[in-house]
Amino acid sequence: METAEFETVPLRRPVIELEGAGKTYHTGSVSYEALRGVDLAIEEGEYVAIMGPSGSGKSTLMNVLGCLDVLTTGSYRIAGQNVAQLGDDELAAIRNRRIGFVFQQFNLLPSLTALRNVELPLVYAGMHKDERRERALRALDRVGLGERTAHRPGELSGGQQQRVAVARALVGDPTLLLADEPTGNLDSTATGDVLSLFGELHQAGRTIVLITHESEVAAHADRVVHVRDGRIQADERTVAA
Structure with missing residues (x-):
């Protein structure tokens, strides 16, 4: 009897690994647990929405995932690296590269053109002006604003400003895109445009984590993680997935 041969499928390490993640804030004698024993793994190429009401802990979770805040208890690994073992320079490098x-507030500098706003992360990274201009132009073209590079934020609609913010997030070619309520300041048409853009980025292989309190927005992701009172209440695939 012949032995069947099976193709070996390589195991992928999650981009994000949280184990027993806890975050406690202290104000004088008062303590507040924003995260309580969160376990979460997100693999490369996933599109995940983290959903919950105000005060649920989802924004704290976003800050932890983006290496903008550190855990009080538990562990966080990003691309296999234990964040707790990294110094300030290494954490800054992770955030930059x-x-x-992408945030609810577009955080664009009003005096700069769309092109210059997108270039900014590369300026801070010390990239040569010719290369950063080329990459910024390519990023703006990717989000459908190739003809608006010379426009300042005040000359763009809310949806267009958010697209500039997405281009700025993409210009460094990051492996992970974190979006915190990115449609919160947009009307329904602009919301649809931005979510369509996220869908295109996901189809191209980008890992996306979207923070939202709106079920209609979360439904665009392949997976929805429900957070309440600092804990994960449910983790489910969407119907579309």
């Missing part, structure tokens, strides 16, 4: 951030 591996993670792209």
Whole structure:
């Protein structure tokens, strides 16, 4: 009897690994547990929405995932690296090279053109002006604003400003895109445009983690993690997935 041969499928290490993650804030004699024993793994190429009401801990979770805040208890690994073992310079390098951030507030500098706003992360990284201009132009073209490079934020709609913010997040070619309520300041049309863009980025292989309190927005992801009172209440695949 012949032995069947099976193709070996390589195991992928999750981009994000949280184990027993806890975060406690102290104000004088008062303590507040924002995260309580969170276990979460997100693999490369996943599109995950983290959903919960105000005060649920989802924004704290976003800050931890983006290496903007540190855990009180438990562990966090990003691409296999234990964040607790990294120094300030190493954490800054992760934020600059591996993670792209998109926030509810567009955080664009009003005096700069769209092109210059997108270039900024590369300026801080010390990249030569010719290369950063080329990469910024390519990022703006990718989000559909190749003809608006010379426009300042005040000359763009809310949806266009958020697209500039997405281009800025992508210009460093990060492996992980973190979006915190990215449609919170947008009307329904602009919301649809931005979510369509996230869908395109996901189809191209980008790992996306979207923080939201809106079920309609979360439904665009392949997986929804529900957070309440600092704990994960449910972790489910969406119907579309």
